[in-house]
Every structure is written in structure tokens, then in C-alpha cells.
Amino acid sequence: MNDIVKITSVKKESADTKTFEFKMDGKATAGQFVMVWIPGVDEIPMSLSSTGETKSITVKAIGEATKALHELKKNDNIGIRGPYGNGFKTKKKDRILVVGGGVGIAALIPLIRETGADTVIGARNKKEVIMEDETKKYSKNVWVSTDDGSYEYHGNAVQLMKEKLAAKKYDMVVACGPEVMLYYAHKECAELGIECQMSLERYMKCGAGLCGSCVIDGMRICEDGPVFDCKQISKLKEFGKIKRDPSGAKVSL
Numbered sequence: 444m445n446d447i448v449k450i451t452s453v454k455k456e457s458a459d460t461k462t463f464e465f466k467m468d469g470k471a472t473a474g475q476f477v478m479v480w481i482p483g484v485d486e487i488p489m490s491l492s493s494t495g496e497t498k499s500i501t502v503k504a505i506g507e508a509t510k511a512l513h514e515l516k517k518n519d520n521i522g523i524r525g526p527y528g529n530g531f532k533t534k535k536k537d538r539i540l541v542v543g544g545g546v547g548i549a550a551l552i553p554l555i556r557e558t559g560a561d562t563v564i565g566a567r568n569k570k571e572v573i574m575e576d577e578t579k580k581y582s583k584n585v586w587v588s589t590d591d592g593s594y595e596y597h598g599n600a601v602q603l604m605k606e607k608l609a610a611k612k613y614d615m616v617v618a619c620g621p622e623v624m625l626y627y628a629h630k631e632c633a634e635l636g637i638e639c640q641m642s643l644e645r646y647m648k649c650g651a652g653l654c655g656s657c658v659i660d661g662m663r664i665c666e667d668g669p670v671f672d673c674k675q676i677s678k679l680k681e682f683g684k685i686k687r688d689p690s691g692a693k694v695s696l
């Protein structure tokens with residue numbers, strides 16, 4: 444689908460993060476993303492934070508396009524292409540622990556809604572914790588970590604994840620967040636022999652497998668991902684270390 448849609452609501456999640464709802468026909472699955480065109484500015488990838496008839500994206504303002512998106516109001520138009528990517532693949536019997544760091548929790552909400560999985564939310568501090576109430580609507584257990592200890596568990600999301608995995612209640616971790624968090628979460632899962640699926644990010648242009656700008660070790664994040672499992676991630680030498688800038692040059696993460 445490739446369409447201009449009207450923003451139907453804007454919700455402030457924190458000082459720098461907002462959720463934008465819009466109506467879009469067609470099926471989307473948990474973990475898929477759309478390319479969002481902000482008229483006159485740029486087109487950028489955003490995970491869907493709702494996948495029903497009313498869909499949503501949850502956007503952290505970090506640069507030109509995301510800041511311009513934050514200026515938009517109800518009834519303003521944006522362009523949407525997609526949904527793209529593979530999404531999460533889970534089975535009913537999987538005992539899942541979801542781990543969302545920063546704005547990464549937004550991409551996991553559709554999966555949490557479908558599975559009711561227990562969830563760890565990680566943030567730098569209390570003010571940056573987002574979507575806790577939304578998560579609590581679906582997850583039986585929601586635990587929050589803050590790096591500075593200003594709310595709930597004092598430590599990072601991976602430390603809290605390790606504590607929860609020690610109870611041996613889970614056989615799969617599903618995660619989205621900063622790559623440094625995913626790097627250590629993957630390391631832990633690999634050591635413990637626990638299945639994992641993680642949503643990765645790279646700079647994207649086409650979003651549809653054509654341009655090669657999102658490649659990591661020969662895999663296109665937009666087409667082969669953005670969700671990769673533990674075994675696939677173990678083979679990615681650039682994971683946690685190198686990304687590509689808009690010109691395609693490799694730079695340190």
C-alpha cells in the first residue's frame with residue numbers, strides 16, 4: 444500500500460516521544476514497519492505500534508524528519524508505504540519474555556497485545572519510561588528498569604532481563620531497542636541457550652529490498668528483517684559494532 448493518510452490522533456508519551464494514529468486498510472503483523480513520508484522533509488522507517496484497522500507509529504524526535512513529524516497535528520497528512528519486513532514469528536506454546544529499550548517498546552506492543560507476554564521496559568530515567576500503562580493492559584507482569592534508579596529497578600534492561608531469565612520460566616526473548624542493549628541481550632540468550640528474536644535498525648532509503656543501504660553482513664534489514672533470530676544474529680559480524688551512514692560508508696556504532 445502506498446497512500447496519503449490523515450493523522451487521527453496525536454498522543455504525547457514523553458518529552459521527546461509521540462504516538463500518531465491513522466487509518467490504513469490492509470493487514471500488518473507485529474514487528475513490521477512502514478516508510479513514513481513527511482511532506483517536504485524526508486521519508487523514514489517507523490515500526491507500527493498498532494496493527495489493526497487504526498494503525499499507529501510512536502516516534503522519538505532525534506533529527507530533522509522526526510522533529511518535523513512532531514510538529515504535525517490531528518488532520519495533517521502523511522504518506523505511508525508498506526507495511527514492510529517480516530515481523531515476529533512466535534507460537535502459542537512459546538514462553539516469551541519481551542524486552543523493550545527506549546522507544547523500542549513501541550514496536551513490541553502489537554506482539555504483547557497478541558501474546559500477553561511478560562515484559563521488561565528499560566529507560567534511562569523515570570521521565571523516559573513510555574507505554575507502561577499500555578503494556579500493563581496486556582502483560583500479566585511488567586517490570587521497569589531505569590539506568591539511574593529513578594523508577595523501579597536500578598540498572599539496565601539486560602540486567603533486569605537476566606534476573607527474570609534466572610527463574611527459568613521463559614524459553615524465548617523478543618527484543619527491540621538500542622543496538623548496544625540488543626548486543627548484550629543476544630549474548631546472554633546465546634550463552635543460556637534461549638531462543639531470541641530481535642528487531643534491528645539500519646539507515647534505510649527504499650525500505651523494499653532494492654537499494655542496499657540497510658545491509659548488515661549481506662542481509663537487508665528491510666527485506667530479510669527487521670526481525671532476526673539468535674542464530675542469524677550470531678553470524679552478523681557488524682552487529683553491535685558497525686553501521687552504514689546515508690552515503691553507504693561504514694561507521695562505528
Ligand SMILES: Cc1cc2nc3c(=O)[nH]c(=O)nc-3n(C[C@H](O)[C@H](O)[C@H](O)COP(=O)(O)OP(=O)(O)OC[C@H]3O[C@@H](n4cnc5c(N)ncnc54)[C@H](O)[C@@H]3O)c2cc1C
Nearest residue numbers: 476487488489490501502503506507508509644645646669
Ligand atoms: C525498521 C526500523 C524501524 C524503526 N522504528 C522506529 C520507531 O518505531 N520509532 C522511532 O522513533 N524510530 C524508529 N526508527 C528509527 C528512525 O527511522 C530514525 O530515528 C529516523 O529515521 C531518524 O530520522 P531524522 O531525520 O529525524 O534523524 P537524522 O537527522 O537522519 O539522524 C539523527 C541521528 O540519528 C541517527 N539515525 C538515523 N537513522 C537511524 C536509525 N535507523 N537507527 C539509529 N540511528 C539512526 C543518525 O545517525 C543521527 O545521528 C526505526 C528505524 C528502522 C530502520
Ligand code: FES
Nearest residue numbers: 650653654655665
Ligand atoms: S532500504 Fe533499500 S534495500 Fe533496505
